[in-house]
Amino acid sequence: MNKIKNYIDLNKERFIEELFELLRIPSISAKKEFNNDTRKTAKLLKTHFLNLGLDNCEIYETKGHPIVYAEKLIDKNSPTILVYGHYDVQPVDPIELWDQDPFDPYIKKTKIHPEGAIFARGACDDKGQMFMHFKALEIMLKSNTLPCNVKLMIEGEEEIGSDNLELFVKNNKEKLSNDIILVSDTGMISKNIPSITIGLRGLSYMEVEITGPNRDLHSGHYGGTVANPINVLSKMISSLHDEDKKITIPGFYDNVIQISENDRNKLNSSPFNIKEFKESIGLPKEDGEKGFSTIERQSIRPALDVNGIWGGYTGEGAKTVLPSKAHAKISMRLVPGQNWKRINKLFTNHIKNIAPKTVKVKVIEHHGGQPYVSPTDSIGFKAASKAYFDVFNLKPIPTRDGGSIPIIALFEKELKSKTILMGFGLDSDAIHSPNEHYGISNFLKGIETITKFHYHFKELFNN
Ligand code: BES
Ligand code: MN
Ligand code: MN
Numbered sequence: 001m002n003k004i005k006n007y008i009d010l011n012k013e014r015f016i017e018e019l020f021e022l023l024r025i026p027s028i029s030a031k032k033e034f035n036n037d038t039r040k041t042a043k044l045l046k047t048h049f050l051n052l053g054l055d056n057c058e059i060y061e062t063k064g065h066p067i068v069y070a071e072k073l074i075d076k077n078s079p080t081i082l083v084y085g086h087y088d089v090q091p092v093d094p095i096e097l098w099d100q101d102p103f104d105p106y107i108k109k110t111k112i113h114p115e116g117a118i119f120a121r122g123a124c125d126d127k128g129q130m131f132m133h134f135k136a137l138e139i140m141l142k143s144n145t146l147p148c149n150v151k152l153m154i155e156g157e158e159e160i161g162s163d164n165l166e167l168f169v170k171n172n173k174e175k176l177s178n179d180i181i182l183v184s185d186t187g188m189i190s191k192n193i194p195s196i197t198i199g200l201r202g203l204s205y206m207e208v209e210i211t212g213p214n215r216d217l218h219s220g221h222y223g224g225t226v227a228n229p230i231n232v233l234s235k236m237i238s239s240l241h242d243e244d245k246k247i248t249i250p251g252f253y254d255n256v257i258q259i260s261e262n263d264r265n266k267l268n269s270s271p272f273n274i275k276e277f278k279e280s281i282g283l284p285k286e287d288g289e290k291g292f293s294t295i296e297r298q299s300i301r302p303a304l305d306v307n308g309i310w311g312g313y314t315g316e317g318a319k320t321v322l323p324s325k326a327h328a329k330i331s332m333r334l335v336p337g338q339n340w341k342r343i344n345k346l347f348t349n350h351i352k353n354i355a356p357k358t359v360k361v362k363v364i365e366h367h368g369g370q371p372y373v374s375p376t377d378s379i380g381f382k383a384a385s386k387a388y389f390d391v392f393n394l395k396p397i398p399t400r401d402g403g404s405i406p407i408i409a410l411f412e413k414e415l416k417s418k419t420i421l422m423g424f425g426l427d428s429d430a431i432h433s434p435n436e437h438y439g440i441s442n443f444l445k446g447i448e449t450i451t452k453f454h455y456h457f458k459e460l461f462n463n
Contacts, residue, residue: 003143004139004448004451004452005448007139007142007143008135008139008447008448012440012444015131015135015443015444015447016107016118016440016443018048018131019105019123019127019131019443020105020118020120021044022041022045022087022122022127022131023103023118023120023121023122023123023127023128024103024104024105024120025037025040025041025044025103026089026092026102026103026121027040027041027065027087027088027089027122027156028088028089028090028091028092028121029064029065029088029156029158029159029160030090030091030159030160031091035065038065038066038087038088038156039066041088041156042059042065042066042067042068042087042156043059045068045087045154046058046059046068046070048134049068049070049134049152052070052134052137052138052141053141054070054071054072054150054152055070055072055073056070056071057069057070060168062164062165062167062168063164064156064157064160064164065088065155065157066156067153067154067155067156067165067168068087068152068155069151069152069153069154070151070152071149071150071151071152072137072141072146072149072150073150073151074146075149078147078148078149078461079148079149079179079457079458079461080148080149080150080151080178080179081148081149081150081179081180081181081457082151082152082176082178082180082181082182082415082417083133083150083151083152083181083182083183084153084181084183084407084419085126085129085130085133085152085154085155085183085184085185086126086130086155086156086158086159086185087122087127087130087154087155087156088155088157088160089125089127089159090121090125090159090431092434094434097434098434098435099119099435100119102120102434103120103121104120105118105119105120106119106120107119107440108437110428112426112428112439113191113437113439113440113442115439115440115441116439116440117429117437117438117439117440118438118439118440118443119435119436119437120436120437121436122436123429123436123438124425124429124431124436124437124438125185125425125429125431125432125436126158126184126185128438128443129184129185129423129424129425129438130154132184132424132443132446132447132450133152133182133184135447136447136448136450136451136454137152139447139451140451140454146454147455147457147458147459148454148457148458148461150454151175151176151178153176155407158185158405158407161205161366161367161369161406162369162406162410163367166407169407169410169411169414169415170414173414173415176415177415178415178417179417180379180380180417180418180419180420181408181411181415181417181418181420182419182420182422182453183408183419183422184421184422184423185405185421185423186200186401186403186405186423187401187423187424187425187426187427187429188396188423188424188425188426188442189270189271189397189399190271190426191426191439191441192392192394193392193394193397194388194391194392194396194449195270195396195397195398195399196384196385196388196398196399196420196421196422197398197399197400197401197421197423198373198374198375198376198381198398198399198400198421199299199300199336199371199372199373199374199399199400199401200400200401200403200404200408200421201299201302201303201333201335201371201401201402201403202333202334202335202338202340202368202369202370202371202372202406202409203331203332203333203334203367203368203369203404204331204332204334204340204343204344204347204368205307205329205330205331205332205366205367205368206329206330206331206332206344206347206363206364206365206366207327207328207329207330207363207364207366208233208236208327208330208362208363208364209325209326209327209363209364210229210230210232210233210236210326210327210355210359210360211229211324211325211359211360211361211362212226212227212228212229212232212322212323212324212325212326212358212359212360213226213322214324215324216312216321216322216323216324217322217324218322219320219321219322220320222322226322227356227358227359228322228323229311229323229324229325229326229359230311230312230323230326232326232355232356232358232359233309233326233327233328234309236351236354237306237309237330239354240304241304244289244290244291245287245288245289245290246289246290247302247304247332248350249304249346249347249350250346250350251346252302252343252346255337255338255339256301256302256335256337256338257335257337259300264296264300267296267300268293268296270295270397270399272294272295274286274294277294280427280428288303289301299335299399299400299402301335302332302333302334302335302338303332303333303402304330304331304332304333305330305331305332305333306329306330307329307330307331308328308329309326309327310326310328311323311325311326312326329366330347332347333402333404334370334371335371336371336373338371339370340368340370341368343368344365344368347363348363348365367406368406369405369406369407369409369410370406370410371404371409372405372409372412372419373400374418374419374420374421375418378418379457379461380418380420380457381398381420382456382460383420383456383457383459384420384422384453384456386452386456387422387449387450387452387453387456388449390449390452391445391448391449391452392445392449401421401423405421408421420453422449422450422453424442424443424445424446424449425438425442426439
């Protein structure tokens with residue numbers, strides 16, 4: 001009989017209720033009015049760590065939201081696993097598109113999750129996924145079988161760029177030293193097809209402000225005599241892609257590493273159905289850079305997208321106004337070879353160059369981060385592979401994800417260790433969107449797979 005599975009089965013209701021308690025706290029890192037809630041979440045995490053019997057449980061204050069740390073060091077000769085996760089969540093807007101309160105978690109069956117899914121902001125990204133590690137530890141500690149030293153570091157600023165964690169890591173290299181970093185904050189191919197994320201894109205996040213006249217003007221009296229900042233900004237934005245959907249910023253592709261034909265074929269052979277892709281997001285046709293497949297566009301090729309654009313009158317009815325200002329937030333997803341600080345500069349220069357003399361332009365840099373790739377021949381990858389096989393009865397497929405977790409590349413630079421991304425989310429989980437959810441079976445299988453990882457990692461490390 002499988003002891004791990006048995007334990008999970010006997011305790012799953014409590015696991016879910018404990019997760020619900022976490023999900024009820026609106027730990028939105030981007031908004032100051034939730035600062036008490038991020039702090040409350042950090043305290044609750046510390047309570048969990050104390051209850052697990054971990055050592056050196058500590059809340060580290062930062063200039064922003066606190067970092068929670070704990071460890072269990074069993075043996076100097078055993079390998080050390082550093083678990084990273086984030087307890088902060090994305091804002092909930094547009095709130096009117098949620099079926100229920102995003103911070104009052106509930107279980108509902110869906111087509112993909114007939115056994116039920118947990119609906120709440122953060123259910124998958126990342127409270128639900130992070131919490132699997134807590135429960136995996138519980139299983140190993142309760143059964144006195146913890147095979148590796150474990151350190152846990154959970155931050156509250158992932159969704160806003162991890163600036164303070166960066167400082168914490170740089171100042172605590174010894175404390176955080178490890179043999180492998182383990183993170184559950186990505187997805188898998190589908191419910192029954194396990195995969196391990198071996199690549200993440202980097203990010204450069206910018207804001208552009210165009211100023212025309214010094215005040216909003218009457219669009220009749222002035223219309224046709226001055227440059228309209230929204231017209232100008234729209235034209236500038238549309239010029240950032242050419243006919244082939246290539247990004248037109250000079251030098252943008254300069255250092256992009258082309259992957260080998262062999263790796264390209266491998267990437268394209270992973271299960272992907274373009275019809276399902278389109279249907280799942282209600283789209284008549286896909287789009288993207290000429291010469292690349294959708295999988296490639298999503299993983300090994302960079303992208304530039306407007307995340308938000310505003311200015312002028314957007315209220316009810318019609319107000320005739322020629323706005324003084326126009327704004328856009330623009331993100332660029334980066335791939336190996338590209339450096340986000342260089343891309344920031346190229347973007348800023350290009351935007352200034354293409355702005356007409358009739359307006360003033362300001363470019364603001366937000367957060368950014370480097371892309372990440374990890375090898376498939378490491379013992380970390382092998383241990384993860386075995387763990388997935390134990391639980392899903394299939395060898396996991398290595399995949400590259402389009403999203404970003406900028407701190408992962410920083411871990412590699414500062415701590416000199418690689419990260420294994422064991423994510424259990426699905427594309428349909430709607431992370432960052434209304435009605436975010438996380439399948440109960442993904443949650444429970446995740447706990448089991450993570451537990452197995454610890455045992456396999458220890459075994460492979462010693463051999
Ligand atoms: N967990 C996501 C990243 C992710 C999601 C990676 C799905 C792969 C698949 C993370 O919380 C996130 O949202 N990251 C941000 C970047 C951050 C700097 C705001 C992102 O990718 O937009
Ligand atoms: Mn996340
Ligand atoms: Mn996120």
